Amino acid sequence: METVGILANVIAVVDLSVKLGIVCGEYLIKARNAKADIQKLQEESDSLARIITQVQDLLEGNSTEQSHRIQLKASATFRYNVEQCQKRLHELTERLYPNKNPSRMRMIGKSLKWPLTSNEVSEDIANLRNWRDCFLAALHLALQREVKEDVRSLPSTPGAAFDSYDNDSAGLCHPDTRQDLLHNILEWADDPDGRCIFWLRGPAGTGKSTISKMVAKMFADRDQLAASFFFNRTREGRNTDKLFVTTIARQTAGRVPALKDIILGVINKDQDLPDKSLEFQLSKLILEPFNRIQRSGATFPTLILVVDALDECGYKHRSVPGPIRLGFLEDVAAESHQDVTLHDIPEPVIEHDIRAFIESELGTIRVTHAITRDWPGDDVVTQLVKASVPLFIYASTICKFINDKKRRFRPQTQLDKVLRRNQGFRSGIEVTYGPILDQLLDGLDEVQSKELQAQFRKIVGAIVLLADPLSVISLGELLGIEDDEIRYLLDSLHSVLDVPEDNQPERSVKLFHLSFREYLLQPHPGGDNTFWIDEKSKHKELFDCCLQVMTDQSGFGLRNDICRLDDPGVLRIEIPREKIYQHIPRSLEYACRYWVMHLKESGSRIHAQDAVRVDEFLKRYLLYWLEAMSWMSLLQQASGDLLILEDMFSDVEGSMQSDALPFLKDARRFLSENQHAISLSPSQIYVSALIFAPKASLVKQKFQCEVLDWIVKMPEVPEKWDLTSRTLHQFKSYVKSIAWSHDGRHIAVATFDEISVWDAASRTLLERSREMRHINCVTFTNHGMLVIGLLSGGILLWDWAAHLETPFVIGNRLCGVVYVSAATTGKVSCVLSNGDVYLMNEAFDVIHTWYTCWRPSKGDKKRTHWEFDLDRLSRVHFSRNGKIIAIIANEQSNSIHVHDAESGTIIRSLSVPEGQIFFEVTASDEGLLLATVGSFQEDRPHLYDAAMEAFIWDVNGTNGSSSPSSPRIISSFHGLKPTVNQHGLLASTGEYLYLKIWNILKHPPELAHTLRYSTCVSFSPDGQYLGNADFPAVKITSINTLDCVNDAQCCTIDNDDSVHLNSQSLSPDGLRLAVVSSRGKVTLWHMA
Structure with missing residues (x-):
């Protein structure tokens, strides 16, 4: 009842404030006196009405979180002010309303007399203004809570922002360094015609992260920073880009009020947005909100997004951008970024900046340790500069070492150690890290030195190889070492490790820079390997x-x-x-x-x-x-x-x-x-x-x-694991293609407008994209990414784990991709609908081009009922090991060219007797090439009747005694979709739905096994198992014995699905068979 009461009070205030405004308007028209007072009171009343109406909407609205409404209603100050405001508004309207109080005014013709004095009006205006401010403050606080909570619904990465605690150890640029570069960045940001990305590149240690942090601070000070994200491969969450877009969107919503409501509207509309592709998130959370603001005519300064170390997010093909102009991101293209390479900056400029930094740091050391002003001298500074150029990390580490945070050694003592290392023209990395490690052995005899080296390898070796940083306490528990022993060693390494203080037990020990890790893990031929760590x-x-x-x-x-x-x-x-x-x-x-x-x-x-x-x-x-x-x-x-x-x-x-x-x-x-x-x-x-x-x-x-003791009676269970089926998913549209990853852990399923990746063991959906269209075929690369062939032309490389899609235009844009295959070597082949065949390297650069007749010559109109079957023929075969590619090569379909995939040259040219044509071609990795051969005849109603024979060539000449140019022939073959394994077995489906298995190493080839009722068949990649499926059975056969390992005839199968099996694929380990029905249902059969 109390909650209802406060809402009723608010509604009453809304009603009374509106009435007061109306009454004041009537007096303005009909009263002859005090018009200025009336107008002021009306304006204040209207203003109060607008604010209190928003409060009412907040209290009644379904879109607002219940907790926010409760907090507003529970405020004692808010309640008191609402009640007082309601009381005074009621008094005012009663006094002013002409029909209610005729004694308070008199009619002079049609005029009204204003009943309030100027002092009364001033007092009422002051009270209404105070109440208005009170309601506005309460409303603002509640809406702030709402925005804060709604923004928190976006997942974000802790520590990613430039000013987060986790980035506190990274400093800013010295005022006398990087001046030209920073000036260029500011000019770029202020140039309305400037490119959208300022791309800052350079080797590790050149100061990119320091510059990025400085740039982020500069734009934050200018109120131009929309967001910042600092990747770091050693920090959980910051070593992946999964939460990149949602993190910057969350920061942007907090920093840019004009975008806040739009971003929150997007979140409320699509709760699954954080699980979609990065490109889709970027479009919905960043680009579209900015475009809407720009179209509305609103003006605001150029907003900057600062991204650091994008190459540390786990995707090797990415580079490292610097700041990005968000207002122009939709125009991003290869030519749309301004590129600056740090190691291309003239050496005198780099030397000047490093000198300025070193001199400043040494100056601080002089003051801290009360050293004379002429220390250490220009010659010494020059030596330190030359040892550091071009890497700022070297200069920074040397200065930290000289300063000795624990103050156990005099700066001059530390400096002497660096200078001794610098003699003999040692590399910069040795001059930087050598003295720090040498110091650990000072004053120790041989036995003590070996003990300390072993301790160093145990503790520091663990720190540099941990998959996730640990605190001193957790590190000690993992290694079985006392905390004090770890701290004692790490006290000497503050210049290379971020070691937390004793009062920060939960903070992790972290590397300042990965170059220290590289220095320890790489042997130094001819150098000092005292502290070398054997990684394995x-x-x-x-x-x-x-x-x-x-x-x-x-x-x-x-x-x-x-x-x-x-x-x-x-x-x-x-x-x-x-x-x-x-x-x-x-x-x-x-x-x-x-x-x-x-x-x-x-x-x-x-x-x-x-x-x-x-x-x-x-x-x-x-x-x-x-x-x-x-x-x-x-x-x-x-x-x-x-x-x-x-x-x-x-x-x-x-x-x-x-x-x-x-x-x-x-x-x-x-x-x-x-x-x-x-x-x-x-x-x-x-x-x-x-x-x-x-x-x-x-x-x-x-x-x-x-098993728990209270379970007295165990249930009846089967003797062994049976062949079980689990529905992976019921897709709404026709499944175009399925593919297994090379390790068998993942399976990809593609429909015309959707592609998804699943964990095969748990049947968990790992990633899905519904933004792709015209998908026709799909395959996994050797790195676990997906190559997707599009009917609309071109291919997509989808790094589904990193949420990155990369399009590639291949050949004629008007021709769809009908076939893609990826070898274990990384090469990818694809075939277009016009017959063009392309072979590409891992970077998707085309290295060879050929042509195939995608369909055999039509001849006459009698073959039109074979049209559908002809579309499914395999006219090109790219071997799994990436060594050969075989192509039915001409319009007459009477020759096959076998090409070396590396050089592209023809290593075999094969032909058929006159009057016959090749229908399909396939091969094993061991060089057994098989082609189906036949001719179109009017009395042969089915395509497998036309493909009467199978020719087998030993391309390498290593699989039998016959000549590589003389084929072995299987007469009366009558089969389609042949598949050959590396053990010389051929499987094919054909007339009367029979599956026939041939041993093609025999001369002549020998029929080894026949199975009934099979329309689709596949070998496991290792060639050990053969999977086949058709109503009413799903079977897997061991090729060692050609006995059925498991038979699903006794298992329940949905007849509606199993009658029309569309395709199937056996996992690399032979344990799972994926079966696709014509109705879009994908089922995984577990064979073990």
């Missing part, structure tokens, strides 16, 4: 440390019910983050997240001893580790880690492989089947996941003892 060996040590932390039972190690909840049904979202990390400290979190990464980085192959340790760890701690990863929302990563381990154990020889590999495969299947349930409630890994696992599950057998 150090990763191995960190792997050992991670295992030690996770298995520690005396402290915070992994265990059942790690958060001590004693409630297997509790949901993860019900537990506060703070409580979770009370039981999973930072060191344990790091160990769980990165132990597999450190193992992988320790060498290309896993050593037998490490294999034993991993096997023992998993067979004791697997469920505990998965539970912890679930509490940290990292189950997706855990699935990938198990796959990495499986790949590593595949290379292990002997009994370890036969013992550990099946357990790993079972663990992956165990997690895949239960990932959703465990991600919602981590403790379910010991309940539903275990008790419903099949009896033969190795994970269930090993961890049966973890």
Whole structure:
């Protein structure tokens, strides 16, 4: 009732203020006296009405957060002022309203007499103004809260802004340095015709970040800074561009009031915007709001976005821009940026700036240490300058070393160490970092020196190789070293490491610059390798440390019910983050997240001893580790880690492989089947996941003892994992293409106007783009990106993890792309609808061009009923290993040219007997090339009747005794879509829906197996498995025995979908078969 009361008061004030304005208007017309007083009171009344109406809208509006309305209603001051205002307005209207108070005025003809004195009017105006200001302040505060909360709905990266605490250690440019460059940047910003990007480039250490921070501060001081984002590969969140656009949009909304409402409107309209591509986010959150402001006629100064170290966001093809003029971003093109390269600045200018910086720093040292004004002398300064040019980081590090933050050494002593290093024309990096490390050994004998070097490699080696920086406390817990020991060593390294003070226990130890990491990890031929760190060996040590932390039972190690909840049904979202990390400290979190990464980085192959340790760890701690990863929302990563381990154990020889590999495969299947349930409630890994696992599950057998005691009777479960199907997604439109990533972890599905990438194990959607149109075909590159062929012409390279689309125009823009293929070497081939064939390198530069007849010559009109089938023929084959490309080469379709993919030259030219044509071509990586051959005849109603024979050539001459120029022939082949594996097996579907498998290494080729009811077939990339699907079965066949490994005939299949199977694809490991129905349903069959 109290809430209703205050709203009623506000409505009454609105009504009374409006009435007062109307009454005053009537008096202005009819009263002969006091017109100035009447007009002032009317204006104040109208102003109050506008403000209080906005307050009413705020209190009644559905779009405003309930919490904001409650806060406004709960304000005692606000309530008191509303009540007093209502009371006085009521008194005024009663006194002024002619019909209510005839005694207060008299009629003179048609005139009214104003009843208030000037003093009364002045007092009322003052009161109304005070109330208006009070309501305006309350409204402003509430709306500020609303804006703040709404803007917070945009995810952002902490520490990304130039003035954040995390960037505090990075200084600004010295006033006497970079003057010309900074002046040029200001001129660029003030030039209305200037280009939209000022592109600042240069090697590491040239001062780009310092300049960027200085530029951001300059524009912030001029109220021209819209936002800033400082990437950093060693900082979580700032080493990826995932939140780049939302972060700058959030900053912009706070800094530019004119854009605030537009950006908030975009957020409210599309809640899924932060999950869409960066280009789409940029368009909706930045470009379109700016364009709307410009079209409205509003004027404001040029706004600047400062971005630093874009090359550190994890995408190797990107460069490092500096400031960007937001008002002109829609015009960005290759020629639209102003390019400045720091290392191209004349050396005298760089030398002058570095000298100015060093002299200033040495001047500060002179004052701090009370040294004479002539110290250290011009000659010494010149030596330091020459040792530093052209890298400011060297000058900065040298000065920090001389100053010695802990004041243990005199500046002259430190300077002498630098100068000694400078003798003998050593490199700048040695002169910079050598004295800092040499100092650690001062006064130590040989035994002590070796002990300190070992300590340095253990502590500093970990710091430079950690995937995520740790505090001193967490680092000590990970390495098993006392905090004091770490601090004692780091006290001598303040010039190269950002070491937090003792009163900042949560701050991480960080590198000032990556050049120090590079100096330690790279051997110096002929130089000093005293402190060199063996990268692989150090990763191995960190792997050992991670295992030690996770298995520690005396402290915070992994265990059942790690958060001590004693409630297997509790949901993860019900537990506060703070409580979770009370039981999973930072060191344990790091160990769980990165132990597999450190193992992988320790060498290309896993050593037998490490294999034993991993096997023992998993067979004791697997469920505990998965539970912890679930509490940290990292189950997706855990699935990938198990796959990495499986790949590593595949290379292990002997009994370890036969013992550990099946357990790993079972663990992956165990997690895949239960990932959703465990991600919602981590403790379910010991309940539903275990008790419903099949009896033969190795994970269930090993961890049966973890089942809760109160579960007395176990349910009936199958003997082993069965072949199960899971719907990946029901797409609304026809699925044009599917593709597996080279490692089998991801699957891409493309429709005409949408492409999505999914995690195959968990069936989780990882990325989706609905902005693409006219998609026809898709393939993964060897780096995990997607190449998309468009019917509208050209191809797109989609780095879906980095949210970046890069278009490439290939050949005739009017011709669609009908085929794309990417080899393991990085080369990509594509075919256009006009028959043009292109081969490109990793940069998508065209290196070779050929032509194919996309369809066999029509001949006569009798083949028109084959039109649809002809469109699906494979007229070009690009080998998976990237060595050859085979093309049916002319309009008559009677010759095939086999080209060397590197040089483009023809290495084989193959032909058919007169009167026949080639229909399709395919090949194995080992050089077995197969083509279907036949002719169009009126009495052959189906295309597989026309393709009567198959010709097989041994292109390399290594797969049999026959001559490379003499083909082996399969008569009465009658098949389409042939596929060949590296073991000499040919599979093809043909007449009566039969799948036939031939051994083409035999001479003549031998029919090895026949399966019924199959319309689509594919080999796994390793050639070990053959997947085929058609109603009513989904099957996978081992080529070693040609026996059916698994058969889904007993499984329920939606007849509506399975009758019309459109396509299928087998994952590289042969464990999953993706089946696509003609109705857009994609199903993953798990074969293990």
